[in-house]
Amino acid sequence: MKKHYEDLSTPARLLLGPGPSNVPDRVTKAMTCPVIGHLDPVFLAIMEEVQDMLREVFMTENRLTLPVSGTGSAGMEAALVNSIEPGDPVLVCVNGVFGTRMCDIVERCGGVLRKVEAEWGRPIDPGQVRDALEDFDARVVAVVHAETSTGVLQPLEELSSIVHEKDALFLVDTVTSLSGAPVKVDDWDIDVCYSGTQKCLNCPPGLAPITFSPRAVEKLDKRSTPVRSWYLDMSMVQKYWGSDRVYHHTAPISMVYALREALRIVLEEGLEERWERHLKYNRELVRGLEEMGLRMLVEERFRTPMVLSVIVPDSIDDDAVRKRLLDEFNTEIASGLGPLKGKIWRIGIMGISCREEIVQHILSSMKAALFRQ
Numbered sequence: 001m002k003k004h005y006e007d008l009s010t011p012a013r014l015l016l017g018p019g020p021s022n023v024p025d026r027v028t029k030a031m032t033c034p035v036i037g038h039l040d041p042v043f044l045a046i047m048e049e050v051q052d053m054l055r056e057v058f059m060t061e062n063r064l065t066l067p068v069s070g071t072g073s074a075g076m077e078a079a080l081v082n083s084i085e086p087g088d089p090v091l092v093c094v095n096g097v098f099g100t101r102m103c104d105i106v107e108r109c110g111g112v113l114r115k116v117e118a119e120w121g122r123p124i125d126p127g128q129v130r131d132a133l134e135d136f137d138a139r140v141v142a143v144v145h146a147e148t149s150t151g152v153l154q155p156l157e158e159l160s161s162i163v164h165e166k167d168a169l170f171l172v173d174t175v176t177s178l179s180g181a182p183v184k185v186d187d188w189d190i191d192v193c194y195s196g197t198q199k200c201l202n203c204p205p206g207l208a209p210i211t212f213s214p215r216a217v218e219k220l221d222k223r224s225t226p227v228r229s230w231y232l233d234m235s236m237v238q239k240y241w242g243s244d245r246v247y248h249h250t251a252p253i254s255m256v257y258a259l260r261e262a263l264r265i266v267l268e269e270g271l272e273e274r275w276e277r278h279l280k281y282n283r284e285l286v287r288g289l290e291e292m293g294l295r296m297l298v299e300e301r302f303r304t305p306m307v308l309s310v311i312v313p314d315s316i317d318d319d320a321v322r323k324r325l326l327d328e329f330n331t332e333i334a335s336g337l338g339p340l341k342g343k344i345w346r347i348g349i350m351g352i353s354c355r356e357e358i359v360q361h362i363l364s365s366m367k368a369a370l371f372r373q
């Protein structure tokens with residue numbers, strides 16, 4: 001007997017975790033446009049628009065700016081593998097899951113790793129980075145801007161000047177922060193900066209916007225060894241996204257349509273308006289949760305506006321609350337990772353989910369779920 005598979009049907013959830021976030025209809029609709037060839041002149045024009053819009057959103061003039069085919073982690077891997085040659089000393093700031101992931105990648109690309117660490121839920125101390133660089137001649141210093149596993153937003157400007165005093169490349173993960181908090185690639189002198197589509201950009205997961213400064217491109221051009229990833233080698237990928245239009249791999253056509261629409265939405269609203277909106281509703285959400293007697297993991301000045309980490313009270317069962325939210329309110333929030341598992345909830349208000357009704361919905365549904373216990 002031939003097995004029968006039903007038509008696909010998925011629930012329309014409210015995605016209020018740390019990603020993926022809900023996708024606006026405009027973006028979904030863009031993805032249903034007919035697939036065309038990856039060298040079709042119409043598609044080439046779309047690629048240029050996407051690159052121009054990415055430069056606006058990253059606030060950069062960098063020529064090498066494009067979406068890597070793959071999720072945020074592909075952006076991370078592309079950033080590191082193109083910046084590191086075997087034997088290069090690399091300093092990574094670690095205060096959560098994503099800093100830890102960077103360390104793993106650095107070692108896989110043959111980098112000589114040194115870490116500067118902070119407790120999960122606390123930012124990295126720039127003084128410790130300065131001290132570490134005294135006797136460690138790092139070629140690259142990597143840091144996560146919005147550490148989604150803890151809800152810490154790392155201030156970047158002071159770190160950037162420390163890194164450049166030492167002539168290293170400054171590499172920053174903005175997967176969660178891009179378009180929800182200021183990310184000023186040129187003003188802050190960031191050399192390699194990558195993001196992801198499914199957090200504040202409200203696109204399905206599948207592309208990783210990335211940008212390289214002229215300094216980072218020069219280092220790439222002068223490598224004495226080939227990039228240790230064929231797929232993510234920017235010197236080859238750039239030949240397709242740049243003016244040569246040489247085939248490397250087939251662009252994920254429909255995802256590029258989606259990203260184009262998502263970026264259009266971001267720019268229609270305006271970056272500053274967007275940053276302010278995230279701050280405003282973050283504060284409102286915090287106020288409401290605190291009124292319910294809940295406490296936040298991260299102190300106010302280092303909180304990411306788009307992901308809030310809320311301490312699970314001792315008497316409360318983390319899983320039961322999340323299950324109730326999903327079953328009764330069709331709403332997804334996340335638990336903690338690693339050492340924070342069972343200790344925090346992570347609530348994401350990213351892009352379109354960052355608005356009054358959603359804040360009120362979170363507060364009333366959390367109240368109901370907690371009351372049951």
Ligand SMILES: *Cc1c(COP(=O)(O)O)cnc(C)c1O
Nearest residue numbers: 071072073098146148175176196
């Ligand atoms: C989500 C995330 C990633 C990884 O992105 P994936 O799309 O899951 O591969 C990397 N860094 C940060 C800070 C993230 O939040």
